[in-house]
Structures are given as structure tokens and as C-alpha cells.
Amino acid sequence: MELVYFLIESIVKVVVVFGVLMGAVAYLTLAERKILGRIQVRYGPTRVGPFGLFQPIADGIKAFFKEDLVPAKAHKALFVAAPMISITAAISLFAVIPFGAVIEFFGRKISLVIADLDIGLLYVFAVASLGEYGVVLGGWSGYNKYGLMGALRAAAQMISYEIALALSVMGVLMISGTLNLVEIVQQQAGGHWNAFYHFQFFPFIFYLICALAEINRTPFDMPEAEAELACGFNIEYSSMKFALFFMAEYAHLIAVCAIATTLFLGGWDGPFHLPPTLSWIWFVAKTGVLVYVFIWQRGTFPRLRYDQIMRFGWKFLLPLTLANIFVTGLIMVVRGQ
Amino acid sequence: MQKDVALRKLQAEFPDAVLDTISFRGEETVVIKPEAILPVCRFLASDPALAFDFLTDICGVDYPPREKRFEVVYHLYSMKRNKRFRLKTAVAATEPIASVASVWKGAGWFEREVYDMFGLTFTGHNDLRRILTWDGYEGHPLRKDFPVRGADFDRYEVPAVPTDAYSQMPASLSDPVSEGGGAEREMTLNMGPQHPATHGVLRLVLKLDGEVIREAVPYLGHLHRGVEKLAEQLTYTQGITLTDRLDYTAGICNNLAYCLAVEKLMDIQVPKRAQYIRVMLAELQRIAAHLLWLGTHALDLGAMTVLFYCFREREEVLDILEQVTGARLTPSFLRIGGVAADLPEGIQARIAGFLDAFAGHLAEYETLLSKNIIWLKRTKDVGVITRKEAINWGLAGPVIRGSGIEWDIRKAFPYSSYDEFTFAIPTGEQGDVYDRYLVRLEEMRQSARIIRQAVRKLQKGEVRTRDPRVTPPTKQEAGTEIHALIRHFKHFAEGLTPPRGEVYSSVENPKGELGWYLVSDGTNRPYRYRIHTPSFVNAAALPSMIKGHLVADVVAVIGSIDIVLGEIDR
Numbered sequence: 076m077e078l079v080y081f082l083i084e085s086i087v088k089v090v091v092v093f094g095v096l097m098g099a100v101a102y103l104t105l106a107e108r109k110i111l112g113r114i115q116v117r118y119g120p121t122r123v124g125p126f127g128l129f130q131p132i133a134d135g136i137k138a139f140f141k142e143d144l145v146p147a148k149a150h151k152a153l154f155v156a157a158p159m160i161s162i163t164a165a166i167s168l169f170a171v172i173p174f175g176a177v178i179e180f181f182g183r184k185i186s187l188v189i190a191d192l193d194i195g196l197l198y199v200f201a202v203a204s205l206g207e208y209g210v211v212l213g214g215w216s217g218y219n220k221y222g223l224m225g226a227l228r229a230a231a232q233m234i235s236y237e238i239a240l241a242l243s244v245m246g247v248l249m250i251s252g253t254l255n256l257v258e259i260v261q262q263q264a265g266g267h268w269n270a271f272y273h274f275q276f277f278p279f280i281f282y283l284i285c286a287l288a289e290i291n292r293t294p295f296d297m298p299e300a301e302a303e304l305a306c307g308f309n310i311e312y313s314s315m316k317f318a319l320f321f322m323a324e325y326a327h328l329i330a331v332c333a334i335a336t337t338l339f340l341g342g343w344d345g346p347f348h349l350p351p352t353l354s355w356i357w358f359v360a361k362t363g364v365l366v367y368v369f370i371w372q373r374g375t376f377p378r379l380r381y382d383q384i385m386r387f388g389w390k391f392l393l394p395l396t397l398a399n400i401f402v403t404g405l406i407m408v409v410r411g412q
Numbered sequence: 413m414q415k416d417v418a419l420r421k422l423q424a425e426f427p428d429a430v431l432d433t434i435s436f437r438g439e440e441t442v443v444i445k446p447e448a449i450l451p452v453c454r455f456l457a458s459d460p461a462l463a464f465d466f467l468t469d470i471c472g473v474d475y476p477p478r479e480k481r482f483e484v485v486y487h488l489y490s491m492k493r494n495k496r497f498r499l500k501t502a503v504a505a506t507e508p509i510a511s512v513a514s515v516w517k518g519a520g521w522f523e524r525e526v527y528d529m530f531g532l533t534f535t536g537h538n539d540l541r542r543i544l545t546w547d548g549y550e551g552h553p554l555r556k557d558f559p560v561r562g563a564d565f566d567r568y569e570v571p572a573v574p575t576d577a578y579s580q581m582p583a584s585l586s587d588p589v590s591e592g593g594g595a596e597r598e599m600t601l602n603m604g605p606q607h608p609a610t611h612g613v614l615r616l617v618l619k620l621d622g623e624v625i626r627e628a629v630p631y632l633g634h635l636h637r638g639v640e641k642l643a644e645q646l647t648y649t650q651g652i653t654l655t656d657r658l659d660y661t662a663g664i665c666n667n668l669a670y671c672l673a674v675e676k677l678m679d680i681q682v683p684k685r686a687q688y689i690r691v692m693l694a695e696l697q698r699i700a701a702h703l704l705w706l707g708t709h710a711l712d713l714g715a716m717t718v719l720f721y722c723f724r725e726r727e728e729v730l731d732i733l734e735q736v737t738g739a740r741l742t743p744s745f746l747r748i749g750g751v752a753a754d755l756p757e758g759i760q761a762r763i764a765g766f767l768d769a770f771a772g773h774l775a776e777y778e779t780l781l782s783k784n785i786i787w788l789k790r791t792k793d794v795g796v797i798t799r800k801e802a803i804n805w806g807l808a809g810p811v812i813r814g815s816g817i818e819w820d821i822r823k824a825f826p827y828s829s830y831d832e833f834t835f836a837i838p839t840g841e842q843g844d845v846y847d848r849y850l851v852r853l854e855e856m857r858q859s860a861r862i863i864r865q866a867v868r869k870l871q872k873g874e875v876r877t878r879d880p881r882v883t884p885p886t887k888q889e890a891g892t893e894i895h896a897l898i899r900h901f902k903h904f905a906e907g908l909t910p911p912r913g914e915v916y917s918s919v920e921n922p923k924g925e926l927g928w929y930l931v932s933d934g935t936n937r938p939y940r941y942r943i944h945t946p947s948f949v950n951a952a953a954l955p956s957m958i959k960g961h962l963v964a965d966v967v968a969v970i971g972s973i974d975i976v977l978g979e980i981d982r
Contacts, residue, residue: 115720220601224623224963293714294786303712303964305608377786378714380964381623 080183088189092169100325101131107370114374138318146218146311153216158316161209161323167202168330171195173257175343175355187343187355188257195256196248199334200241203289206327207233210291213320214308225307228297228381232288235388236295240285242396243278246403247338250275260342270339274406278399279339281392283365286331288384290324292369294376295384332365333358416440418462418497426452436913437676441498449486449501450510450536456488456497457515464488464497467512467806469916469944470522472530473931474556480504482530485929486512487916487944491803491817494824498916503532511537518806521952529554529640544633544981553641560645598626601963605634609712609967612977614951616966623962628955635981643941647907648674649748651941656742658926658945658979661701664693664733665921666979667746672827673917673928674748677910680882685873686750687829692866693736693745694828694919695859696763699770700729701922702856709849709971710781713790718780725773728766735759748908749883750876760867767860774856782850791846795957795969798843805953808946809924810851811973815843821920828919832869833862845972852974882908907936914940923947923974945979 105120105127112119120127145154175187192198207229214226250273251259263269270279288295299307309320336342336358345357379387419440423430429448434441444452456464468487475481480502488497503509511534513520523534524543531552534540542549551558559565599620605613613634619627639658643651651674655666668690675682682690707722730740735756737745745752781787797807802815812819820837822830838854840847876883884903885896912934918927924946931940950973957969 111716115717116724117720220599224601293716296714303609303967374717375780376715377710377781377784377790378964379786380790380962382962383789 084183084185085189088187092174092189093166096166096169096326096329097322099329100322101135103325103329103366104134104321105131106366107373110367110370111374114371135318138315141314143314143316144311148218149311150216150218153212154311155316157209157213157216158312158319158323159209160212161206162319162326164202164206164209165323165326165330168199168327169333171198171256172330172333172337173260173342174333174358176351178351186257191257192255194254196244196254196259196338199256200237203327203330204233204237206323207289209320209323210308213312217311219311221304221306222308222310225297225299225304225310228304229291229308231381231385232291232295232297232388235385236285236288236392239388239392239396240282240289242393242400243281243285244338245396245400246273246275246278249400249403249407256337256342260337260344263341264344266341266344266346268339268341268344273403275339275403278396278403279335281396281399282335282339283368285388285392286335287369287372288388290327290331292324292328293373294379296378297381297384328369329362329366332362332369335365336361416495416497418456418464418495421459421462422452422456425455437679437915439496439498439915441500441914443500443502446484446501446503446507446509449484449499450512450515452499453486453488453512453515456499463490463492464495465803466491467516467518467522468496468918468925469927469929469942470512470519470526471929471940471942471944472526472532472554473940473942474530474554476556478502480507482532484509484526484532485942487927487929491819496916505531508533508535510535511540513537516806517801517804517956518949518952521948528552531555542633544636546633553638558641560641603966605631609970611708611970611975614970614975614977614980616954618963618966620963623964625958625961625963625966628958628966630951630954632951632977633981635977637982639982640941640943643938645937647936648910648938649907651938652746652748653742653744656744658943658982659701659921659923659947659976660741660978661704661976662697662922663739663741663743664690664697664737664745665701665919666926667744668694668828669917669919669921669926670928671746671748672919673915673930674908674910676915676917677913677930677932678748678881678908680749680877680879682750682828682877683874684829685754685871686875686877688866688870689751689755689875690746690828691830691833692763692863692870693733693743693751695862695866696729696733698859698922699856699863700726700733702852702859703729705852705922705971705974706777706849709968709974712967712971713787715781715784715787718777721773721776721780725766725770728769732759732762732766735762747876747882749879750874752876754875755870760870763863763867767864770860771857774853778853782853788846790964790968791849791972792844793842794845794961794965795972796842796844797953797957801953801956802843805956806949807924807953808949809921810848810855811924811950811953813837814840814848814851814972816841821918821925825918827917833865835859835862845968848972909934909936916944918944921946923976923979924950926979943979943982945982947973947975947977947980951975951980 109119120130123129123133145151170189171192173188177184177186210229211226214222214229247269250269251262253259269275291299309317312320340361343354343358349356419433419442422442426448429444429452430442431445432443456462466489468489471485473483473485482503483500486499509532511523513523521543523537524540526532527534527540528542528544529552601618601620603618604610604615615631617629618625639654643654652667652670655670656663658666703722703726707719710718733743734740736759737743797815799815799817802812802817816839818837818839823837835858838851840851880899884900889896890900910932912932914931916927916929918925926946927944929942930938933939958966
């Protein structure tokens with residue numbers, strides 16, 4: 076009987092998370108266009124529905140009905156598989172992210188996370204880098220030189236920033252002593268956020284920078300770089316395959332913000348206490364702020380050059396994140412933890 | 413008139429080579445023997461007292477009845493002495509002529525164009541291919557016997573080109589053996605003509621080692637409309653409309669350049685009010701053109717927001733221009749001898765309002781870009797062209813000023829009363845992308861300054877000369893006097909007829925020196941309508957600027973030289 080309950084509970088959680096996520100991805104495209112519009116003295120979408128609210132639906136329908144082209148010389152299997160890998164990896168990330176406190180439902184304790192894994196953080200890094208395969212393979216399989224260059228850049232960037240990204244959360248790991256994301260959040264309860272209470276503010280910034288590179292957004296959008304590579308890795312994609320890449324990008328964007336919230340900003344913990352059933356509001360709000368920051372900086376910064384990004388990653392971020400491990404250790408010794 | 417020192421020295425040095433000297437409208441022309449062209453050019457360029465270090469233009473002219481039917485015309489300029497000089501030589505179709513690309517690098521593309529358009533060959537040229545038409549094109553369009561009507565041609569069949577031809581280097585330049593690592597390390601990338609950052613239909617074939625550019629070859633002509641040939645079939649007044657379509661971001665400036673050339677040819681004085689209106693409109697157009705450059709340049713480097721800011725201001729400039737000229741893109745507002753109409757009422761206040769707001773907006777761009785570390789990283793020490801190189805390439809406008817050369821036609825050869833205005837010529841130091849960016853930003857400020865002065869200086873008066881050779885009689889006159897009516901008919905049926913002669917006249921366009929070399933045979937149509945365009949010379953130096961840089965730098969450099977394919981291809 077317990078197994079049946081567990082299955083029902085899991086399926087309901089998966090359906091809810093997936094539904095909310097897809098809705099968020101769709102409306103994030105609208106939000107990005109609206110916010111960038113405000114920054115850039117223009118309106119953004121206004122035509123479809125009130126305030127352009129149905130624009131994502133119209134976009135979805137359009138993408139769905141576009142002709143789906145596969146280049147004659149493309150590696151067909153990988154070409155089709157690449158966007159799937161991207162989107163699968165991006166969505167799978169949400170399996171371990173806790174988005175609320177434990178709630179009670181007909182006497183049954185339900186934690187607001189799909190899978191309470193002991194190695195949650197490890198899982199996050201493993202799956203997040205899988206997503207990059209979609210970009211690399213997609214760029215390579217399309218038989219296009221721009222795509223190939225985009226793929227190469229993606230591969231190089233992935234290796235460079237993966238390391239710094241993992242190192243930047245090492246301090247949090249040392250403090251919490253666990254890879255379980257739920258536990259990490261619980262330890263931060265009561266305002267003991269890692270970013271501030273445990274002096275992990277700089278690693279938090281490093282994490283955000285690395286995350287930007289990880290999800291290929293300006294100023295690190297090397298694989299795409301529409302100016303020089305004319306869209307890079309997704310140059311040969313059309314229709315729903317193209318849309319899948321886009322959805323993956325936005326899902327990934329939400330994911331990295333959600334992980335930052337979990338690791339550094341105390342997850343569902345907030346300045347004042349909300350009942351467990353509403354604790355997810357804090358989580359969503361904090362993630363939303365981070366997402367906004369990501370969109371905002373896109374409206375501000377030019378794009379870096381490929382070699383400069385590599386140099387920045389290896390010569391600047393890597394030593395600093397390494398130094399942070401040492402500093403965190405010092406803090407822990409001083410505090411006697 | 414006193415002979416120029418260059419002429420005297422030339423006659424002393426090469427007594428046999430100089431065949432004839434012509435002086436017309438204050439311009440010196442020397443006809444020399446074709447064999448002597450290389451030593452004469454070398455002498456003119458290297459002699460310290462003459463110092464013709466700058467090659468403005470090379471073009472051909474076709475005179476079919478003559479035995480040596482082609483003339484090759486060299487326009488030289490001395491930076492130091494601020495002097496122009498014209499060399500001419502006559503050759504037959506089969507007679508090869510020595511290339512001067514070893515003296516001035518900029519000559520390379522001009523000679524290719526003469527080869528393409530007239531079929532003359534240059535010995536010692538390392539890359540003599542067609543430039544505006546394609547390999548395999550038949551005929552030479554600017555020869556006078558080239559058919560101009562569709563019915564005169566045979567039916568054109570597209571040749572079967574092998575599919576990979578578009579990704580090959582030209583045979584004369586591909587040299588895989590000499591490269592370190594061999595051909596396996598290299599990839600040939602075809603950038604353009606359809607590419608978001610080549611600013612039109614420029615096609616670059618890049619030979620890459622990883623992302624490093626080993627070799628870059630531009631291909632032109634995707635927008636070639638044969639403007640120079642077309643204009644030979646039109647009257648002088650009709651020729652104005654073609655100018656709008658060269659650098660289509662700066663229609664009025666192009667109008668001005670052409671009108672000044674015809675006015676010089678006919679020796680016409682333009683009323684003061686018209687001159688100030690011309691200056692005002694040209695500077696407004698310069699601001700609009702520079703705003704478009706800034707927006708697209710920033711967009712190429714990923715700073716998307718700047719584009720929209722720039723378009724906000726550009727919109728206002730275009731609205732003002734529309735209110736004055738009736739058009740936003742192709743004004744054709746200037747007339748030979750003045751402007752088409754007086755300013756509409758209240759435009760001065762509108763311009764002043766725009767200028768007041770514009771200063772603040774410029775500061776806004778500066779905060780977004782000038783000190784932005786990413787912007788600095790992308791533009792500093794990229795696409796460097798030194799002072800010496802810049803002169804040797806014969807570069808134009810903000811590009812040559814970015815390399816630290818204070819050279820501006822508005823100061824060097826003031827036209828349209830520019831000598832009555834106070835403005836500065838901004839220059840850079842390094843000659844990199846960032847310097848060119850700063851130069852253009854400052855130019856916008858200086859333009860605003862000039863416009864303010866022009867608005868203040870405007871006085872009541874004629875906006876078009878009363879010279880009967882170029883201006884039709886008023887409606888009142890034509891309706892009451894028979895001689896005026898006849899003149900009216902003649903003006904509109906026949907157009908203007910300048911005297912025989914040839915002039916070169918140039919202006920400082922947003923992109924650089926835009927010049928017209930007009931040859932008149934005394935009829936109502938130009939015999940030769942040669943356009944010297946700044947983008948053409950700047951694009952010629954592009955490969956040398958991007959060699960050794962990364963792919964991402966290509967878009968930065970292209971943006972910084974601000975090319976418009978409409979005037980490169982013509």
C-alpha cells in the first residue's frame with residue numbers, strides 16, 4: 076500500500092513540477108522580451124492577447140507547424156537526438172531541487188521535492204553537463220562549419236567553466252557537510268543563508284558567472300554568438316527541434332537560478348515564516364529575482380571573445396574559487412565548526 | 413598661372429615622359445607615357461619635396477575613336493602639402509601597364525576595378541582578378557561599346573558552377589604548403605554574403621587555423637548595379653538620384669558631393685543660404701549615419717540595447733530630414749546650384765530641440781560602452797592599422813583619423829562654406845577599433861556643433877542660384893516671356909551642358925572622402941561619372957587588419973570601418 080501511495084505522490088509531483096516548469100519556460104520567453112523591451116525603449120510583444128500574454132502560445136503553435144528540415148549531409152540520428160538530450164537534461168535537473176518545506180497531507184508527510192537524493196548536488200552537476208552534449212552534438216551533426224565552430228566553442232567552454240562552477244560551491248559543501256539538497260536548505264533555515272551568514276557571497280557571484288557561461292547566455296554566448304557565427308550550434312535547426320533547444324536554454328536558466336537559491340540563498344527559507352504549504356513562494360520569488368538579473372545583464376553587456384572567456388575562466392575564476400576553499404576552511408576553523 | 417612645383421620637378425626629372433599638361437578649374441593634369449608610369453609614381457611618392465604619399469583614386473576612361481583608346485587616370489594627394497595632382501596615361505586595349513600597387517597598397521583594388529571594367533592588364537599586380545563582376549563574366553562594362561540595352565545582349569544562362577566553388581580560396585592565393593602544420597589544420601569558412609554581421613552583402617572567405625584567421629579574401633560585387641555606366645546614359649540632373657543609392661545611410665551627403673562636382677565643372681556659385689542649408693542637412697545626415705553605425709557596431713559585439721537607443725535618435729533626425737526633403741532614405745534634395753526648396757517653417761526650433769536632447773543621449777552611450785570592460789577588451793588593440801600603413805592604403809574618414817592623422821576634407825579643401833564654421837577634427841592614437849569608435853562619437857558632437865552654427869548663420873535669401881545655365885526660369889517668367897519659356901523647354905528637355913573638361917571634387921562623408929571625377933565632352937550627359945568611395949578603400953585594407961585575429965574580431969573590425977556595400981559595389 077505504501078508503494079502505491081509513494082507512486083501516486085511521485086507522479087503527482089512530477090506532473091505538477093513539469094507543468095509549472097513548462098509554463099514558466101513559455102512565459103519566461105515573454106518575460107525576457109518584455110523586460111528587454113523595457114530596457115531598450117520599446118514595448119516587446121503586445122499584439123497577441125492582453126499585454127501580449129498569449130504570445131508564447133502563438134510562438135509554440137508557429138514553431139510546431141514550421142517545416143522541419145534536416146540537412147542532406149547531416150548525421151541524422153544525432154541531429155534528431157541532440158535537442159532531445161538538451162531538453163531532457165535541463166528538465167531532469169528539477170528532480171532534486173527542493174522547492175518547499177515538508178507539508179502534511181491527510182496525515183502523510185510529503186516533502187516538496189521529487190527525489191530526495193543523498194547525492195543531489197552530484198546529480199545536478201552530472202546532468203547539467205549532459206545538457207552540453209546536446210549543444211556539441213547538435214552543432215557537429217548539422218554539417219555546417221558555423222555549427223561546428225559553435226560546437227567546438229561549447230565543448231571548450233563546458234570544460235573550462237564546469238570546473239570553476241563545481242569549485243565555487245565547494246565552500247557550501249564544506250559548511251553543510253552533505254550533498255543532499257534538502258538538508259542543505261534545512262541547515263540554512265532561520266536566515267542562516269550560506270551567501271551571507273557563512274560568508275559565501277563571493278562564491279555566490281562566481282557561481283552566477285559560471286552559470287551564465289554554463290547556459291551560454293550573453294556575455295558568454297559563444298556557441299551561439301549570432302554576430303559572428305550566425306547562431307552557431309543551432310544554425311541548421313528549424314521547427315520544433317529549434318524550439319526544443321530554446322526551451323532547454325530557458326529551463327536550464329531557471330534550473331541554475333533555482334540551484335543558486337537552494338545552495339546560497341536558503342531555498343524556501345524567507346525573512347518571515349510562511350506555513351509549509353506556502354513556503355514555495357519564497358523559493359519562487361528568489362529564483363525569479365535571479366532570473367531577472369540574468370535577463371537584465373543581457374540588456375547591458377556586450378559579448379566577450381572566445382579566447383577572453385577561456386582566459387577568464389582558467390586564470391581568474393579557477394584560482395579564486397580554489398582560494399575560496401581555503402578561506403572557507405579558515406572561517407570554519409575560526410568558528411570552531 | 414604659376415606651375416606647380418610637382419610639374420616642374422617632373423619635367424626636369426623625366427623630360428621624355430611628360431607628353432602634355434592641362435590646367436582646368438585650378439586642377440593640374442599631366443599626361444605621361446605609359447612606360448613611365450611606375451618610375452614617375454615612385455618618384456612622386458618618394459620625393460620629399462613633393463611627398464605624394466597618398467593615392468586617392470585610379471580609374472579608366474574609354475575614348476573609342478582614339479588609337480590608344482583608354483586613359484588611365486591617377487589621382488594623387490600629398491598629405492604634407494595638401495595638394496592634389498592628376499596623372500594620365502593613354503594605352504591601347506592590349507597594351508599592359510605597370511602596376512603601382514608596390515608604391516601605394518591601395519592601388520591594388522583600383523587596378524583590379526580598371527581591369528574588370530575596361531579590360532586593361534597591369535603587370536606586376538599580384539592578384540589581378542575581376543572585382544565587381546564575377547570570374548567568367550564576359551565583356552567589360554565601362555567600355556563605351558558595351559551594350560546598354562537588354563535587347564542588345566544574348567540570352568544569359570547561369571553557368572553550372574560546381575557546388576563547392578563557394579568555399580574555395582582563389583587559386584592565386586591558396587598556398588597550403590607554406591603554412592605551418594599544412595592544410596589539414598585549416599578550415600575555409602565562407603562568411604557572407606548572407607551573414608548578420610558583414611553589413612550587407614560582403615563576402616569574406618576566411619582561411620582559419622582553429623579560430624585564428626590566416627588569410628582573408630573579400631569578394632565584392634553582390635550589389636553591383638553599374639551606377640557609373642547608368643549615369644552615362646542620364647543627364648547631369650538625373651545623375652543626382654543615383655547618388656542617394658550609393659551610401660544609402662547618407663543620401664544628402666552624396667547629393668552634395670555630386671552637386672559640388674558639377675558646380676565645379678560649370679563654375680557655378682551657390683547662394684550663401686543654400687550653402688548653409690546644405691551644411692546643416694549634411695551634418696544631420698552624418699549624425700544619422702553615425703548613429704546607425706554605432707547601433708549596429710554595438711549589436712555586432714553583443715550590446716543589443718545600444719541599437720535601440722541609437723534608433724530612437726536616428727528616428728528624430730530622419731523625421732527632420734523628411735520634413736525638409738520629403739524623404740527619409742533617398743532625399744535627392746540638392747540641386748545643381750542650390751537646394752530644391754527652402755526650409756519649412758519651424759524647423760530650426762525642432763533641430764535645436766533635437767540637439768539639446770542629443771548631448772544627453774550621447775553621454776548615455778558613453779556610459780554603456782566607453783568604459784565598459786568587455787567593450788574595451790573587444791575593441792582595444794584589435795584591427796590595428798598604423799599611421800604609415802593608413803596613408804599607404806589611402807584610407808578614408810574616421811578610419812584614417814583613428815590612426816592619428818588629422819585629415820578631413822572639410823578642413824583640407826573647405827567646400828560649401830565649411831571654413832566659416834568652427835569645429836575640431838577628432839583623432840585617435842593607436843588606430844584600433846576603439847580609437848575609431850571614439851573618433852566617430854566625437855564627430856557626432858562636432859556635427860551637432862556645426863549644425864547649431866549653421867542654424868544661427870542662416871539668413872534670408874535665395875536657395876538656388878539664378879545662373880540660367882543650371883536653373884530653369886520661374887513659373888512667372890515662363891508664363892510671360894517667350895525667351896524664358898524657350899529656356900524652360902530647353903532645360904527640361906535637354907538638361908545642362910557643361911563645357912568640355914574634367915574635374916575631381918570630393919567631400920567628407922560620414923564614411924570618409926567621397927569624390928567625383930567627372931569628364932564632360934560638352935554634351936548634356938557625363939562622359940565619365942567616376943565615383944571614388946570611402947568604403948571601397950577602407951574595405952581594401954580589411955584583410956590586413958584582421959589577419960592573425962580571431963573570427964569574433966572580424967565583426968568588430970568590419971563594424972569599425974563602417975562599410976556600406978552600396979558604395980563599394982556601386
